[in-house]
Amino acid sequence: MLTDFIVGINVLSSFGLIILVLLHSGKGGGVSDMFGGSVGSAAAGSTMVEKNLDRLTLICLAVFAFTTLIVALRWS
Numbered sequence: 057m058l059t060d061f062i063v064g065i066n067v068l069s070s071f072g073l074i075i076l077v078l079l080h081s082g083k084g085g086g087v088s089d090m091f092g093g094s095v096g097s098a099a100a101g102s103t104m105v106e107k108n109l110d111r112l113t114l115i116c117l118a119v120f121a122f123t124t125l126i127v128a129l130r131w132s
Contacts, residue, residue: 059130066123069116076113081106 059127062123062126062130066120066127069120069123072116073113073120076109076116079109080113
């Protein structure tokens, strides 16, 4: 029962990682340009939207890594 719950969180976090990584801007556009941050990103290097997106991606990555480790230890 607990393993199923952890696997569910793992699957959700993997989909979240896919979405969050695709939202990041490459060399050109991205989420920051969608919200009008193209001028701010040129002047400041990164907008608040990009910084928050980075934080969310790192949190989702930590959840994914932790749940993957837990599932691997429970099934071994």
